Amino acid sequence: MSKLVVSLDNVVIKEFQITKDRTTLGRRPYNDIVIDNLAVSGEHAVLLAVGDDVYIEDLNSTNGTYINGKAIKKQLLVHNDTVEIGKYRIKYLTEEVADYEKTMVLRPGQHPASGPATVPPSVSMLPASIKVLNGGAAGREVLLTKVVTTVGKPGMQVASISKRPNGYVLAHVEGTARPSINGSQLTEDVAPLKNGDVIDLAGTQMQFIQG
Numbered sequence: 001m002s003k004l005v006v007s008l009d010n011v012v013i014k015e016f017q018i019t020k021d022r023t024t025l026g027r028r029p030y031n032d033i034v035i036d037n038l039a040v041s042g043e044h045a046v047l048l049a050v051g052d053d054v055y056i057e058d059l060n061s062t063n064g065t066y067i068n069g070k071a072i073k074k075q076l077l078v079h080n081d082t083v084e085i086g087k088y089r090i091k092y093l094t095e096e097v098a099d100y101e102k103t104m105v106l107r108p109g110q111h112p113a114s115g116p117a118t119v120p121p122s123v124s125m126l127p128a129s130i131k132v133l134n135g136g137a138a139g140r141e142v143l144l145t146k147v148v149t150t151v152g153k154p155g156m157q158v159a160s161i162s163k164r165p166n167g168y169v170l171a172h173v174e175g176t177a178r179p180s181i182n183g184s185q186l187t188e189d190v191a192p193l194k195n196g197d198v199i200d201l202a203g204t205q206m207q208f209i210q211g
Contacts, residue, residue, distance in 0.1 A: 025044050035088055151206070
């Protein structure tokens with residue numbers, strides 16, 4: 001179960017369990033997480049749960065949303081991240097995946113959480129990669145060494161490939177159109193991947209290779 005620990009001046013003022021697919025944060029009383037401070041916009045940010053992953057998206061707030069000191073628009077949260085809104089610090093903690101490494105390996109500037117991986121031996125331990133099939137990056141192959149790899153074009157279409165104990169899954173993250181697997185558009189937010197599957201994301205085709 002993921003949770004947020006809200007603090008001000010190093011004093012914890014509330015804790016909040018993330019139990020819904022969509023959790024809003026802001027100054028207005030109808031938000032799921034209410035922070036009554038003028039530095040916080042009425043509807044400041046939203047947390048989006050996609051499978052076991054949680055993303056935070058800034059809702060065009062006045063003062064912005066920061067993660068570990070860096071301004072963000074939308075980003076995957078990893079264990080022990082600190083979300084900064086005004087003078088408030090919100091620590092993101094995940095109990096069941098505290099030892100995983102989660103990072104967007106295709107986007108610079110991300111920092112993996114420390115600690116050994118504890119995924120039990122299974123199909124997900126087989127080496128896996130994605131190979132770009134078309135466009136200027138055709139032929140490029142990226143090893144899926146982290147628990148979560150984010151692919152796509154921010155602002156257009158973004159998906160994540162996550163390693164689970166029973167294999168890899170593709171999840172829709174951002175964009176009006178969902179990605180396709182072998183020519184079939186995703187009907188759910190998450191779909192399993194198998195060796196040889198071809199993913200189509202914003203016009204870029206890439207093949208999932210495992211084993």
